[in-house]
Amino acid sequence: MTLFSYDTLSVLRGECPVVDHVSFKIDAGDFIGLIGPNGAGKTTLMRAGLGLLAHTGVSTLTQMTPQKRARTAAWMPQQREIAWAMSVRDVIRLGRLGAGNASEDTRAVDTAMDRMGLTSFADRIATHLSGGEQARVLIARALAQDTPLLFADEPTASLDPESQLSTMDVFRSLAADGRGVMASIHDLGLAARYCTKLALMHRGQLVAFGSPTEVLTGDNLRHVFKVHAFYEHTIDGPVFQPLSVVS
Amino acid sequence: MRPSKVITLALALITGASVVEAGPPRVVSMNLCTDQLVMQIADPDQIISLSAMARDEHSSAMRDEARKYAQNTGSAEQIYLTKPDLILAGLYTEKASVNMLQSLGLQVEIFDPEESFDNIRDNIRRMGDLLGHPDRAARMVADFDQRLADLQSGITTRPRAALYGANGYTSGVQSLSHHILTAAGFDNIAQELGLTWGGRIPLERLIVLNPDVVITGRPFRGHSRGEEILRHPALAPFKMAAHTDARWVCGTPLVLDAIQDLQREHPDKRTQ
Amino acid sequence: MKLLWPFLIVVLILTFAASILIGQANAPIADSLAALMTGDGPLGRIMQDIRLPRALLGVMVGVSLGLSGAAIQGYLRNPLAEPGIIGISGAASLGAVVSLQTGFAAVFWLALPLSALGSAFLAVLIILALAGPRGGSLTLILAGIAVSALAGALTSLALNLSPNPYATYEIVFWMMGSLADRSMDHVWLALPFCLVGWVMIASLGPALNALSLGEDTAASMGINLTRSRLILIIGVACSVGAVTAVSGAIGFVGLVVPHILRPFVGARPSVLVWASALGGAIMILAADILVRIVLPDGDLKLGVVMALIGAPLFLHLIYKTRGDLQ
Numbered sequence: 020m021t022l023f024s025y026d027t028l029s030v031l032r033g034e035c036p037v038v039d040h041v042s043f044k045i046d047a048g049d050f051i052g053l054i055g056p057n058g059a060g061k062t063t064l065m066r067a068g069l070g071l072l073a074h075t076g077v078s079t080l081t082q083m084t085p086q087k088r089a090r091t092a093a094w095m096p097q098q099r100e101i102a103w104a105m106s107v108r109d110v111i112r113l114g115r116l117g118a119g120n121a122s123e124d125t126r127a128v129d130t131a132m133d134r135m136g137l138t139s140f141a142d143r144i145a146t147h148l149s150g151g152e153q154a155r156v157l158i159a160r161a162l163a164q165d166t167p168l169l170f171a172d173e174p175t176a177s178l179d180p181e182s183q184l185s186t187m188d189v190f191r192s193l194a195a196d197g198r199g200v201m202a203s204i205h206d207l208g209l210a211a212r213y214c215t216k217l218a219l220m221h222r223g224q225l226v227a228f229g230s231p232t233e234v235l236t237g238d239n240l241r242h243v244f245k246v247h248a249f250y251e252h253t254i255d256g257p258v259f260q261p262l263s264v265v266s
Numbered sequence: 267m268r269p270s271k272v273i274t275l276a277l278a279l280i281t282g283a284s285v286v287e288a289g290p291p292r293v294v295s296m297n298l299c300t301d302q303l304v305m306q307i308a309d310p311d312q313i314i315s316l317s318a319m320a321r322d323e324h325s326s327a328m329r330d331e332a333r334k335y336a337q338n339t340g341s342a343e344q345i346y347l348t349k350p351d352l353i354l355a356g357l358y359t360e361k362a363s364v365n366m367l368q369s370l371g372l373q374v375e376i377f378d379p380e381e382s383f384d385n386i387r388d389n390i391r392r393m394g395d396l397l398g399h400p401d402r403a404a405r406m407v408a409d410f411d412q413r414l415a416d417l418q419s420g421i422t423t424r425p426r427a428a429l430y431g432a433n434g435y436t437s438g439v440q441s442l443s444h445h446i447l448t449a450a451g452f453d454n455i456a457q458e459l460g461l462t463w464g465g466r467i468p469l470e471r472l473i474v475l476n477p478d479v480v481i482t483g484r485p486f487r488g489h490s491r492g493e494e495i496l497r498h499p500a501l502a503p504f505k506m507a508a509h510t511d512a513r514w515v516c517g518t519p520l521v522l523d524a525i526q527d528l529q530r531e532h533p534d535k536r537t538q
Numbered sequence: 539m540k541l542l543w544p545f546l547i548v549v550l551i552l553t554f555a556a557s558i559l560i561g562q563a564n565a566p567i568a569d570s571l572a573a574l575m576t577g578d579g580p581l582g583r584i585m586q587d588i589r590l591p592r593a594l595l596g597v598m599v600g601v602s603l604g605l606s607g608a609a610i611q612g613y614l615r616n617p618l619a620e621p622g623i624i625g626i627s628g629a630a631s632l633g634a635v636v637s638l639q640t641g642f643a644a645v646f647w648l649a650l651p652l653s654a655l656g657s658a659f660l661a662v663l664i665i666l667a668l669a670g671p672r673g674g675s676l677t678l679i680l681a682g683i684a685v686s687a688l689a690g691a692l693t694s695l696a697l698n699l700s701p702n703p704y705a706t707y708e709i710v711f712w713m714m715g716s717l718a719d720r721s722m723d724h725v726w727l728a729l730p731f732c733l734v735g736w737v738m739i740a741s742l743g744p745a746l747n748a749l750s751l752g753e754d755t756a757a758s759m760g761i762n763l764t765r766s767r768l769i770l771i772i773g774v775a776c777s778v779g780a781v782t783a784v785s786g787a788i789g790f791v792g793l794v795v796p797h798i799l800r801p802f803v804g805a806r807p808s809v810l811v812w813a814s815a816l817g818g819a820i821m822i823l824a825a826d827i828l829v830r831i832v833l834p835d836g837d838l839k840l841g842v843v844m845a846l847i848g849a850p851l852f853l854h855l856i857y858k859t860r861g862d863l864q
Contacts, residue, residue, distance in 0.1 A: 071758065086760045088760065089758065092758070096752065098752055100755070101750065101751065102749070105750065105805045113751060114759075470584050471562045473580045473583055474580055486704070488701040488702035489700070491708050498587070499722065499723065500583050
């Protein structure tokens, strides 16, 4: 079942389309990797989809009231901000939106902490943790929101390999549970291994949408990313590694 | 023509000396209180100019008469150019101007502010001497004493009064206001507090002291927080009497008018 | 910290009682309390007309400044923000002085607090516009300095132009604040606006919590940022404007109180707002007691005590956060 869709969504900055007539759907079970070079419009696309930016065209989330939207989609932006020296548990509990009852909240928070391996950190002050640990706290907050959809902007940036892999595991299992996850990712190797579908953006336009094999073709890599890459399906799953810049 | 004058004229013609009319000196006054004494004692044509304060609607008891005379700004240059014989200043008149006038060779007489009735008498007499009217001054002092005695007759009770001004300030025993108050037949609360020139009485303390009468100053135009205290609800039960006004400011016989007005609040004198 | 609330409430009650019982009249406690109830005699007048309004105003000022400080800090995510430092109190003083000196305050009953409110509103608008989305420290403090300086200069000008000779010396009251010689009239004057302001600010709890994670996240969590901003501006203008109109500008409370209480509430903004309300009331009452003990017959301004405590703390906070200054 379709959880979310874009329909010819465009975002204009002045005359210039930063996002240009993009359409695709997120179904239950999808883990969509939003990929593309810097400046392709990935962040803008997600923010517009969440109603944080003005846009033309349709985003099913924007059509909802802010309260319903908050219960439908959780957002983890690229700017990692924790303004005050709150405990990890309190930061994660912010995701509960203060709406549910206490026991549901506790359950959701504990589940989120467990999933992100933060249970031993529960009472530590979030702002005293390392950058990578804080990122995991913020992901846990988004998980605690317990929504059908999860959008994340560069969730694996600045994480160590273990955390990167665990986070991608979490997202994939969320999708397998019947939710829809969309994350923008620079690491194409991770994207190829974990995402069910990839959406490739270039200069604001959706250039390709489909399985990793369909999207990560040599043509696309040369044209969009300007790189040559090693891409093979091995016994341990797909392996992708950029090799050299196209001259 | 009288014989003495014929002789003087003849001598002058003989000696060729220029005749100086031994008339009263022409004066400039630079201080509100000397302004008023001058207006009360001097001949009108003796007065060259008075200070600007003489016309001040709030502080001058003789503001209307003062309009008949020229006004000086207190500037030494301006005063020097009017060629006065005598300059009258107060203790707190701008020192730089006073020193300048003295160094220019002019006679400057400094009058201390009047803090008691004795000061008033002394200043009247001194002013009379300086202005060339000692007899006028003596008469003024005699009238003052006579009227003061009348005002003070028949007083048996002495209600307790508080002078209460902006920011809660009161006048102590070394002030003209105190003597006006006591001459009118009241006791000054500030005396119970041992205040000399005066000081601030916090509102609570005033209420505890529980005076029979509270006398405030006349409010200025415009708004000030300092004067708001005089409208505080806690003061409402007190008998608020006539305001102090311009006649309380300077030591001249006009203080007797102030005393008479104040006696309207006095149980022994109010029917008179 | 579960003990925080009982602690704050008990201390508040004690300081309120002390404020009512301390003054030049120096009567025994039992007599004072009896006089407070009956209002009889000079002591009764002192208790009901002088001590009670002073203590009530102390609470109102403290709650307003504490709430506003915590709310502004929560909104801007900046621990250095507070109504005095960023010029809100100074602007409110300006509005009050202008309305008093032009006679507008005498036109109708509520003209005075409304004027203070209006200029405070303007100041908050300017500060939020200048501070930008992240409320960066440097911009914020510089904007605050500019607004404070302008408001202070214009206030001084207005007072100097007054025909009343006492007005010139009032600048100290308006800049440093005082609760002396206030009456129940002042309490009633400020109370409606304070209540409106407090209710509005208290309603921002969820928004302030969500804003801990940044504006983007907060918006995605259903917070209407524009509406929250407006509620904050109006709430702060109402409460700070009203108390400044009757007691002058008192600074640093909104800085010191949230800073002290933050560790005890786990740094959660929505809880800190309530705690700061109580803490602000306690701090103002305590400072007001101090000015009456240090100079019983004098007129020591409340703001002097607050500045002596708050300014060193402000410097300390700047030092601690100097790495974040942009």
